[in-house]
Amino acid sequence: MSGAEPSTFELASRPVQAYRIAQWATLAALVWKIGAFTSMYQCYVRIPLDQEFFPAAFESPAVLLITYVVCVICFGTAALTANSRRRILASTGSLFTLSILCIHQGSHNDMTFATAWWTSLWSVWVASRIPLDTSESLIRKAAFVSRCVVSMILLGGAVGKWTTEYWSGQALYEIYFVDRDFWIFNLLRDNLDAESLRTFATFYSRKVIVVESVCGFGLWLLPARWAAGVAIFVLTSIALFSNFYLFSVLLSLIGLAASGFFVIRRAV
Amino acid sequence: MTDDKDPSLTHKLDAGFFALLTVILVVTVWLLALPFSKTIQHATLNRFHFQTRSFAVWATQQPIPAMYNLYNRHDIRPSPWDKTPNSIWERGTANHFPLRLFTFGDNRVIFLRPGQIRTIDIRSSYRGESLHTHWTATPKEDGAFDLVGEVVP
Numbered sequence: 333m334s335g336a337e338p339s340t341f342e343l344a345s346r347p348v349q350a351y352r353i354a355q356w357a358t359l360a361a362l363v364w365k366i367g368a369f370t371s372m373y374q375c376y377v378r379i380p381l382d383q384e385f386f387p388a389a390f391e392s393p394a395v396l397l398i399t400y401v402v403c404v405i406c407f408g409t410a411a412l413t414a415n416s417r418r419r420i421l422a423s424t425g426s427l428f429t430l431s432i433l434c435i436h437q438g439s440h441n442d443m444t445f446a447t448a449w450w451t452s453l454w455s456v457w458v459a460s461r462i463p464l465d466t467s468e469s470l471i472r473k474a475a476f477v478s479r480c481v482v483s484m485i486l487l488g489g490a491v492g493k494w495t496t497e498y499w500s501g502q503a504l505y506e507i508y509f510v511d512r513d514f515w516i517f518n519l520l521r522d523n524l525d526a527e528s529l530r531t532f533a534t535f536y537s538r539k540v541i542v543v544e545s546v547c548g549f550g551l552w553l554l555p556a557r558w559a560a561g562v563a564i565f566v567l568t569s570i571a572l573f574s575n576f577y578l579f580s581v582l583l584s585l586i587g588l589a590a591s592g593f594f595v596i597r598r599a600v
Numbered sequence: 601m602t603d604d605k606d607p608s609l610t611h612k613l614d615a616g617f618f619a620l621l622t623v624i625l626v627v628t629v630w631l632l633a634l635p636f637s638k639t640i641q642h643a644t645l646n647r648f649h650f651q652t653r654s655f656a657v658w659a660t661q662q663p664i665p666a667m668y669n670l671y672n673r674h675d676i677r678p679s680p681w682d683k684t685p686n687s688i689w690e691r692g693t694a695n696h697f698p699l700r701l702f703t704f705g706d707n708r709v710i711f712l713r714p715g716q717i718r719t720i721d722i723r724s725s726y727r728g729e730s731l732h733t734h735w736t737a738t739p740k741e742d743g744a745f746d747l748v749g750e751v752v753p
Contacts, residue, residue: 368705371705371706372704372705372706375705375706375708375709376708378708378709378743379708379709379712379743379744379745380742380743380744380745381702381703381708381712381737381744381745381747382740382744382745382746382747383650383703383747383748384748385650385655385658386655387655390655434659434662434663435655435658435659435662437703438703438704438705440662440697441696441697441700441703441704442704443665443666443667443696446662446663446665446666447665449663450663453620453623454620457616457617457620460616461614461616461617464614465614473614473617477617477620477621477624480621480624481624484624484627484628484631484665485665485667487628487631487632487665488627488631488664488665488666488667488669489665489667489668489669491631491632491634491635491669492634492644492666492667492668492669492670492696492726493668493669494635494727495670495671495725495726495727497671497725498668498671502671503668503671503693504668506692506693507668507693507694507695581667
């Protein structure tokens with residue numbers, strides 16, 4: 333591949349392909365917890381909470397449901413449409429609805445919407461440039477921005493853990509190791525005594541901090557394809573070894589990172 | 601040129617590209633300042649405890665990634681007046697936004713029971729800085745709850 337000239341069709345479709353993968357991945361992230369979301373909505377209808385901090389609209393279960401449904405429709409439209417104007421409109425709709433979901437009382441703490449928000453911000457820009465830029469130029473820029481976003485989000489995870497409680501393993505021990513019903517923690521509890529389990533929690537926590545810090549500082553500096561591969565490996569492993577529900581948080585970033593695979597290798 | 605785009609358009613400055621990188625840079629600087637700046641540490645603690653001076657200011661911080669940030673401990677008690685250690689109903693550690701124990705999803709059904717007052721004490725800390733808030737969920741006649749919080753000195 334490195335010596336051969338890619339066809340015009342190949343080049344022209346690359347930003348669109350990268351954009352579509354990000355839309356499908358984010359759509360998958362949003363529907364990953366559809367069961368939990370349905371149950372969540374029923375709880376909010378049954379037990380409304382009046383909290384002075386939030387404007388009434390941002391406490392409303394109806395606003396949450398409508399916004400979520402519109403958001404899913406926007407990502408579906410963005411993934412399917414071949415019309416440039418519709419693509420921009422759909423991504424703008426995604427960004428707007430995700431902005432609401434990020435600040436609603438019932439969803440503000442779910443990082444699914446924060447990571448999807450960054451993906452939709454990238455998507456609005458890419459969609460607006462597809463009719464203007466050459467494919468090769470756009471896919472290079474899009475891949476660079478995508479690895480900057482993934483680096484920044486991993487760095488955000490890391491800096492919040494640069495504390496004695498996380499470095500000692502105590503925080504993640506209490507969150508995961510004491511009673512979390514997940515395959516790796518069940519396996520460790522079944523096979524380790526209390527002291528060894530606590531020691532393993534320290535190793536686990538330090539591994540998380542080191543991986544997030546190294547990727548946060550270094551991922552954006554890697555060549556596009558390497559960055560894509562490393563990001564997807566790290567993001568997938570976070571969900572596989574912590575909580576499958578985290579795929580809802582990470583799938584949009586995995587789709588975003590995949591844009592690096594569409595960058596044309598420069599001929600040597 | 602590798603495809604058939606109008607060169608006059610492709611060579612136009614891509615303002616969106618630079619705007620996006622600027623936003624990422626600003627958030628990155630904010631994140632990197634967190635371990636060193638007491639102001640940013642308190643802004644983050646206040647964000648997690650809804651003590652930011654306004655909803656609008658809080659909302660602008662929401663895209664800043666905060667997964668598994670700070671050390672967030674909580675104690676849930678069945679009534680506001682009983683603060684003895686034995687009265688603690690649920691004690692634990694939350695990954696982020698610890699008030700989600702009352703606000704998020706199934707937790708409302710688990711912890712908020714019709715006609716019963718519930719309280720939650722939340723303590724978040726980060727590199728020597730900390731914030732302790734006390735929240736009371738008071739049932740109303742329509743099945744809803746009033747959720748009121750105060751900072752504990």
